[in-house]
Structures are given as C-alpha cells and as structure tokens.
Amino acid sequence: MGRVLSVLERLDRRWVFLAMALAVAGPILVMGITRKTLPETPTDASRAVFNAVQRLPRGSVVLLAFDFDPGSAGELEPMGVNLTRHCALRGHKMVFISLWPLGGQMIDETITKVLRADFPNLQDGVDFVNLGFQAGNEQVMRVVLSDFPRAFPTTKSGRATADLPILRDVRSVSDFALLASVSAGYPGSKEWVQYVVSASGGKLPMVSGCTGVQTPQLYPYFPGQICGLLGAIKGAAEYESLINEWVSDPANGAAMEVAQSADGAVVVIPPKYLEAQRRMGPQLGAHLLMVVLILLGNLVYLAQRRAQRRAAA
Amino acid sequence: MSEEPRPFVLVVWIMIVLAVVAVVGLRVGLGSGMARAYEERTNMRATVEDATSPSGERVVEWVEWRSVSPADFARAVQKNAAQDSVRLSIANTVGLWIAALLTLAIFSFLYRDNPAYRLAEAIVIGVSAAYWGVIGVWDSIVPKLCGALAHGWTTSHILPNLPAPTLQSQIGMGIALVLGVLLLLRLVPSVGRISVWAMAFIVGITAGAKIISHVESDLLAQTVATMQPLVQPDASGLWTTATLWASLPNVLIAVGVLCCLTYFFFSIEHKGVVGGAARVGIMYLMITFGAAFGFTVMGRVALLSQRVEFLLDDWLWVIDPLERRMVDSVSWIVGVGGIS
Numbered sequence: 001m002g003r004v005l006s007v008l009e010r011l012d013r014r015w016v017f018l019a020m021a022l023a024v025a026g027p028i029l030v031m032g033i034t035r036k037t038l039p040e041t042p043t044d045a046s047r048a049v050f051n052a053v054q055r056l057p058r059g060s061v062v063l064l065a066f067d068f069d070p071g072s073a074g075e076l077e078p079m080g081v082n083l084t085r086h087c088a089l090r091g092h093k094m095v096f097i098s099l100w101p102l103g104g105q106m107i108d109e110t111i112t113k114v115l116r117a118d119f120p121n122l123q124d125g126v127d128f129v130n131l132g133f134q135a136g137n138e139q140v141m142r143v144v145l146s147d148f149p150r151a152f153p154t155t156k157s158g159r160a161t162a163d164l165p166i167l168r169d170v171r172s173v174s175d176f177a178l179l180a181s182v183s184a185g186y187p188g189s190k191e192w193v194q195y196v197v198s199a200s201g202g203k204l205p206m207v208s209g210c211t212g213v214q215t216p217q218l219y220p221y222f223p224g225q226i227c228g229l230l231g232a233i234k235g236a237a238e239y240e241s242l243i244n245e246w247v248s249d250p251a252n253g254a255a256m257e258v259a260q261s262a263d264g265a266v267v268v269i270p271p272k273y274l275e276a277q278r279r280m281g282p283q284l285g286a287h288l289l290m291v292v293l294i295l296l297g298n299l300v301y302l303a304q305r306r307a308q309r310r311a312a313a
Numbered sequence: 314m315s316e317e318p319r320p321f322v323l324v325v326w327i328m329i330v331l332a333v334v335a336v337v338g339l340r341v342g343l344g345s346g347m348a349r350a351y352e353e354r355t356n357m358r359a360t361v362e363d364a365t366s367p368s369g370e371r372v373v374e375w376v377e378w379r380s381v382s383p384a385d386f387a388r389a390v391q392k393n394a395a396q397d398s399v400r401l402s403i404a405n406t407v408g409l410w411i412a413a414l415l416t417l418a419i420f421s422f423l424y425r426d427n428p429a430y431r432l433a434e435a436i437v438i439g440v441s442a443a444y445w446g447v448i449g450v451w452d453s454i455v456p457k458l459c460g461a462l463a464h465g466w467t468t469s470h471i472l473p474n475l476p477a478p479t480l481q482s483q484i485g486m487g488i489a490l491v492l493g494v495l496l497l498l499r500l501v502p503s504v505g506r507i508s509v510w511a512m513a514f515i516v517g518i519t520a521g522a523k524i525i526s527h528v529e530s531d532l533l534a535q536t537v538a539t540m541q542p543l544v545q546p547d548a549s550g551l552w553t554t555a556t557l558w559a560s561l562p563n564v565l566i567a568v569g570v571l572c573c574l575t576y577f578f579f580s581i582e583h584k585g586v587v588g589g590a591a592r593v594g595i596m597y598l599m600i601t602f603g604a605a606f607g608f609t610v611m612g613r614v615a616l617l618s619q620r621v622e623f624l625l626d627d628w629l630w631v632i633d634p635l636e637r638r639m640v641d642s643v644s645w646i647v648g649v650g651g652i653s
Contacts, residue, residue, distance in 0.1 A: 012319075014424060020617075021621070024614065024617055025621050025625070028618060028622050028625060028632065029625065029631070029632060031634065032622070032625065032633065033632055072612075072616070074617075074618065074619030074620070075612055075615040101444070101448045101452070112379075133448075133452060135452045135453045135457070136453075138522060138523075138526075142522070153475060153476045154456075154476075160474040160475075162476065193530055194527065194529075194531065195526050198526065198529045198534060199526070199529070212609055212610070212612025212613075212615070213605075213608065213612050215608045216601065216605040216608055220535060220538070224534060224537070224538045225530065225538075232608055232612050232615065233612075234611060271634055271635045271636050274634075278634055279615055279618050279619070279622075282614060282617075282618035282621070283611060283614055283618070286610070286618075287611075287614070
C-alpha cells in the first residue's frame with residue numbers, strides 16, 4: 001500500500017494527460033464505429049426549454065442569439081442546431097443574430113446544416129434570416145429594446161432589414177415570441193437577462209443554452225427570469241433526446257425530417273441530430289477518470305498528512 | 314511542466330508518438346486515404362437593377378463552390394466518371410491539414426513546452442489580433458461611423474443597402490469620433506492627459522448602465538426569487554411527504570442565503586450562533602464551487618472530445634459517425650476498400 005501511494009505521489013502528470021486522452025478517445029472510437037448513444041433522462045430545466053418552443057403557436061417569430069464562436073462550438077453548436085431544428089419543425093420563423101464576431105459564421109453553418117439540408121422549402125427573409133454580427137455588446141441590447149431594425153439595419157448578406165417580410169411586425173425585441181440565447185460568455189445569456197429580459201417587464205420569455213462554465217451563473221435566473229436552461233453538453237444531449245423522442249413518434253406528425261431505413265420499417269434519426277448524445281460517451285469516460293483521480297489524490301493527501309503527524313510525534 | 318521525464322517514461326512516450334505517426338502513415342498509404350475535402354459547383358444567377366441598361370436591369374451570373382462530403386463525391390463519380398461539378402477542394406484540404414497539425418501542436422504542450430506549440434500559439438494570437446482589427450473596421454467604423462457621417466460615400470462604395478442615418482445618430486457618432494480621437498491622443502505625450510476625458514465618459518456611461526441593470530435583474534429580481542414560502546402545502550392544505558419535498562428547496566435556499574450572507578459579515582466575530590451560521594455558509598460556498606468545477610470539467614471535456622472527434626473523423630477518417638463516407642468504419646481502420 002505504502003509503495004503504491006509512493007508511486008502515486010511522484011506520478012508524472014503526463015500519465016494523467018494520457019489517461020484523459022484515452023478516456024475521451026476510447027468512447028469516441030466505440031461510439032463512432034457502433035453509432036450507438038447513451039440514454040438521457042431530461043432534467044426539468046431542459047424539459048422547460050423543449051416546452052417553451054413546443055407551446056408557441058405555429059408561425060411565431062423566435063429570436064435566436066448565437067453568442068459563441070468555434071472555440072466553444074463543441075458544447076454549443078449542438079444546442080444551436082437543435083433549437084433551429086425544433087423551431088423549424090414547429091413552423092416558427094427564426095431571426096438569427098450574434099453579438100460575437102464569429103457568430104455570424106456559426107449561424108450560417110447551422111442554417112446550411114439544418115434549414116437548407118432538411119427544410120428546403122423555408123425561404124430566406126420570409127421564414128428565417130441571418131442578421132449576422134453587430135458590434136456594441138450591451139448597447140445593442142439596449143437599442144433592440146426600443147428599435148430592433150435600428151440595431152440591425154441590414155442582414156449579414158447586406159439586404160436592408162426594413163424590406164424583410166419576417167420582420168414586418170417587429171419593432172422592438174418584445175415583439176418576439178421567444179428569445180433563445182446560445183451563449184459562451186460575455187456578452188451572452190447573462191447580459192440578455194440583465195439588459196433585455198428584466199427591462200422588458202416580463203414580456204419577453206427567454207431560454208438559454210450555455211457553456212458549463214456559465215451554467216452555475218445562470219441557474220439563479222431559472223425559472224424566474226429565464227424559463228428554460230440547457231447547461232453544457234449534458235443539457236444539449238437532454239434537449240436533443242427530447243426532440244428525437246418527439247419526432248420519432250408518428251402520432252406527432254413531425255416525421256418529415258426522419259430518414260427511413262432501407263426497408264422503410266424503422267425510423268432512423270439522422271446522425272447529425274445525435275451529435276450531443278454522442279458526446280456524452282467521452283463525458284462518461286472522462287468523468288469516471290476524474291472521480292478516480294480525485295479519490296486517489298485525496299488518498300495520497302491523507303496518507304501524507306498521517307505520515308507527517310507520525311513524524312512530528 | 315518543465316521537469317525532465319525519466320528514460321523509461323521517455324521511451325514510452327516516443328513509442329506513443331511513433332504509433333500515432335504509423336497510424337497516419339497507414340491511413341495515407343492504404344485505402345482511399347484521409348483528410349480530403351470536396352466541393353460542388355453551383356451556378357448562380359440573379360437579376361439586378363442597372364440604370365445604364367435599356368431594360369433597367371441586367372442578369373449577373375457567377376459560380377459558387379460549396380463543401381460536400383466524400384460520399385457526395387463518390388456518388389457523382391459513380392454516376393459519371395468524367396464529371397467535374399464535384400471535385401477535390403485543394404484549399405479546404407490544405408486548411409484541414411493545417412487545422413489538424415495545429416491541434417496536435419497545441420496538444421504537444423501537455424508533454425512539455427516546445428517550438429511547435431509556440432508556433433501554434435503565435436499563429437492563434439496573430440490571426441486573432443488581425444481578425445479583431447478587420448472586424449473593428451468593417452463592423453464598427455465603416456457601417457456605424459462612416460455610415461452616419463459619410464452616408465453617401467458609404468452607400469455608393471461599400472454598403473449600398475445601408476439605411477439613411479437620423480440626425481440623432483449623426484450627432485451621436487460625431488461625439489463618438491471626437492472621443493475616439495481624444496483617446497488616441499494618449500499616443501502624444503504632450504497632450505496625452507486629454508484622453509482622460511474620454512476615459513471618464515466611458516467609465517461613467519458603463520457604470521450607470523450596469524448599476525441600473527444589476528439592481529433590477531440581480532438584486533431586486535433575485536431577492537424576490539429568494540422569498541418563497543417555506544411551507545408548500547398540497548392542494549388540500551394537509552402535510553404530506555409531498556409537502557416536505559416541495560418545501561425543502563425553498564428552505565435550503567433561505568438557509569443558504571442567510572448563512573452565506575453571515576459568512577461575509579465581518580463586523581461581528583464569527584463565534585457562537587454567528588460562527589455556526591458562517592460555517593454552514595462556507596459549506597454552501599464549497600458545494601457551489603464544487604458544482605462550478607464539475608460544470609467546468611464537463612465543458613472542457615466537451616471541447617477536448619470535439620477536437621479528438623475532428624482528428625479521428627475529419628482528418629484520419631477512422632470513424633464516420635455522420636455517415637459522410639460510404640464505407641463502414643472498420644474497413645477504414647484496416648485500410649481496405651475505398652469510397653464505393
């Protein structure tokens with residue numbers, strides 16, 4: 001026992017990095033080859049996001065703020081994809097904006113991946129629009145409270161927003177049926193709550209999907225100031241599983257995007273809509289390793305303290 | 314991370330690196346290779362207004378190339394071997410290799426600091442700085458400043474659809490231009506002190522805006538959210554197990570808030586009841602830090618798994634979770650078959 005503890009005490013940290021690499025790569029390889037995912041049990045916060053989108057009447061205009069960049073796409077891209085897909089499936093109109101410089105490109109990727117690929121009937125400017133990045137952080141939020149078109153005078157591709165049918169009835173941000181914020185930091189969900197949701201006097205319901213680092217900061221706002229919260233990749237996986245469960249049920253009449261197997265008997269979810277659930281495999285491996293490492297670290301610490309006390313006595 | 318590894322450890326790590334190099338070599342040499350990006354040609358056509366044309370409009374045609382999967386390329390070749398509408402994208406393929414090699418260069422820091430890591434780090438910093446510069450010009454200075462103060466020139470040369478500015482926005486941008494110039498005067502030592510005026514303006518505006526929103530959303534709304542009834546009786550008004558479970562979160566929140574506030578109350582010595590409450594407050598804080606750490610781990614692992622997935626899927630073509638290639642993953646691993 002003493003020998004083991006002695007080895008652990010002097011363990012080169014590179015072995016920990018290697019173990020973490022294996023704990024992450026192993027499940028990715030297995031799930032990549034088998035194409036299986038782990039089951040998810042949605043929490044109340046994730047279910048609330050699903051219900052918030054689900055309950056809106058068909059044709060509602062939803063504001064989707066993609067405040068993230070490729071640096072956090074691993075966590076947030078699946079949230080953006082699933083929010084877009086859910087809105088499209090429910091027949092909502094989508095207005096995409098970003099307060100992060102690279103957010104416009106993240107929106108373009110999502111539109112290509114979801115709307116252009118699976119909802120080719122939706123028209124740019126009528127059913128959805130990418131207004132792209134707008135500089136100014138909280139100042140933009142303050143402007144959209146009173147005059148949304150002034151904050152976003154043109155779309156990402158340069159069209160004047162005043163001419164867009166989708167924004168015909170939108171004067172301020174309170175005219176949107178829902179604000180869905182996908183946020184990696186500042187400015188993001190926290191600022192949307194502070195500057196827009198609070199100032200709108202409860203007229204604007206908001207749901208948020210955020211990084212793991214941000215999640216503890218946003219939990220106090222749920223369920224009072226935000227009506228749903230997707231925390232980190234786990235929240236994304238739960239939301240994704242809720243949508244997949246819903247579209248897989250033929251009774252819902254939402255099977256328009258679900259690919260059929262060769263014999264037409266089994267409903268198959270396209271693999272791009274299993275991305276968040278697939279990423280829970282490496283999470284499992286890495287978290288198990290972390291638990292083991294924390295236990296071993298504490299064991300070594302306690303042994304060291306005991307040895308020091310003995311030496312002092 | 315500067316400690317030198319022992320010889321045995323060094324040998325093991327050299328073997329790991331060689332194994333990775335061998336996998337890359339095998340994937341390059343066997344099967345249908347790896348790390349290739351394809352693109353498809355789309356012929357675009359639009360009618361635009363043209364005052365010089367007799368009809369008042371003219372037709373503009375151009376070609377766009379959009380990314381497609383290797384499976385799309387394989388299908389196009391199967392259909393017509395001589396086709397040229399789907400082709401290998403040299404630019405995207407080179408980009409993919411650069412992304413993979415830079416990812417590995419950054420990961421190499423986990424072993425020790427090295428020139429490859431420093432090169433990748435310098436590239437990230439340089440590209441980010443340049444990108445922010447470009448963003449500043451094209452998303453702030455051109456549309457906001459030039460669009461307001463030189464609207465005619467901006468619409469005729471850069472952004473034709475930019476709406477005309479209001480007088481209010483022109484005055485606002487004029488003030489912003491003056492303040493911006495004042496800030497830049499820091500670079501001139503003799504008049505540098507004037508830049509403090511602009512700085513004072515920024516600090517004042519920011520503080521004013523933040524105080525109002527914080528009081529509204531974080532102080533008042535959060536205080537209201539904390540003041541929940543400690544007992545949540547069921548519909549019949551009776552005490553049941555359900556009552557207990559429904560009441561528990563509210564009780565925990567109330568106790569947590571009071572105890573954490575007590576911990577940060579330093580005017581009274583933390584002894585007796587106050588000391589006990591402060592100790593409970595510390596426990597709450599520790600649980601909060603633990604939860605934050607857990608979420609941070611989850612976030613970092615998600616980012617790591619995305620990079621590993623990129624290396625195994627997009628670069629090495631070892632796995633194919635998105636079914637973008639037409640051969641099963643095991644065949645790719647052993648290097649047989651091709652894009653069939």
